[in-house]
Amino acid sequence: MLDLVDFRLVVEPGAAAMAARDATLEQRQKLLDTVKSEANDTVQHSLQFHRELGVATNNGFMRTILTALHAVLEWQTKPQILSDYDQAESGAAHLAIAKAVSAGHATKAERLMREHLEQFRQVLEREGRLDDPIVPRPDADSAIQMPSSAWY
Numbered sequence: 026m027l028d029l030v031d032f033r034l035v036v037e038p039g040a041a042a043m044a045a046r047d048a049t050l051e052q053r054q055k056l057l058d059t060v061k062s063e064a065n066d067t068v069q070h071s072l073q074f075h076r077e078l079g080v081a082t083n084n085g086f087m088r089t090i091l092t093a094l095h096a097v098l099e100w101q102t103k104p105q106i107l108s109d110y111d112q113a114e115s116g117a118a119h120l121a122i123a124k125a126v127s128a129g130h131a132t133k134a135e136r137l138m139r140e141h142l143e144q145f146r147q148v149l150e151r152e153g154r155l156d157d158p159i160v161p162r163p164d165a166d167s168a169i170q171m172p173s174s175a176w177y
């Protein structure tokens with residue numbers, strides 16, 4: 026899990042900066058819309074923001090890597106942990122990032138994403154989950170299900 030979190034910390038701030046520079050007007054608007062509809066937040070909904078940010082980089086490698094990355098994250102993260110985190114902080118962080126991307130503020134978007142992911146890392150650390158294996162063992166929580174639509 027530490028590997029995944031640290032990888033996100035390297036890649037996603039850069040993706041946020043890239044999206045701030047290269048996203049289309051439609052993509053910028055879609056990011057804002059996604060964030061604003063996070064009121065009924067679920068893990069899937071929250072990760073949707075990160076996926077759309079990857080798409081909005083308009084960089085084929087970044088899209089592919091971030092889609093795979095968030096599929097793994099969605100697959101093996103217990104919903105409860107992410108939803109606690111979402112309620113506390115994630116919605117506000119997503120809104121700030123979406124606004125910075127939408128306004129084309131690459132440096133700010135990058136910094137906000139880094140802060141957001143560092144907070145996420147702290148949540149996992151507090152839950153003692155950083156040393157969890159990426160791939161759940163067969164006896165792992167049965168609530169964790171493979172997303173059917175994420176691997177394309």
Ligand SMILES: [Zn+2]
Binds near residue numbers: 071075115119
């Ligand atoms: Zn997030």
